[in-house]
Amino acid sequence: MARIGILTCSNATQDLGCSSASCLADLRKRRGQFADYPADEPLDLVGVINCPGCPTLTGPEKLLQRIRGLTEFRVDVIHFTYCMKALCPFREKYREAIEKTFPCIRVVIGTHEEHITPEEYRDKVRKLFCQERKSMVDIILKRD
DSSP states (O other), X not given: OEEEEEEEOHIIIIITOOOOHHHHHHHHHTOGGGGGSOTTSOEEEEEEEEOOSSOOTTHHHHHHHHHXXXXXXXXXXXXXXXXXXXXXXXXXXXXXXXXXXXXTSEEEEOOSOOOSXXXXXXXXXXXXXXXXXXOHHHHHTTOO
């Protein structure tokens, strides 16, 4: 049985409201990167965690603390979500830190089946981040 952890992008989940629904659906349906597991091998989702956000000097250490939480539940594999694959400039640094600290855990870059290129995805996400948004300051200053 493959015991799987999923690492999501903090920006995608916290700022853009990604629920990881596509990743979880493809895990259940064994599509995308989950198609690589043998059909007769059960897949057990151990947990879903967020990255610590775009790192400061302590970024990898903060990530490893989160990964440690999954290792307590015997995770075998950590899948970086598609948003981590397409958006994260620290992806390789994170992968190296996990592989060095937890050599028995396999790291897979990707989760759900890809329907657009990473470049197209980055362009669409960039537009979401750049659209005008309201904040609590707007309410306080009565800028409806």
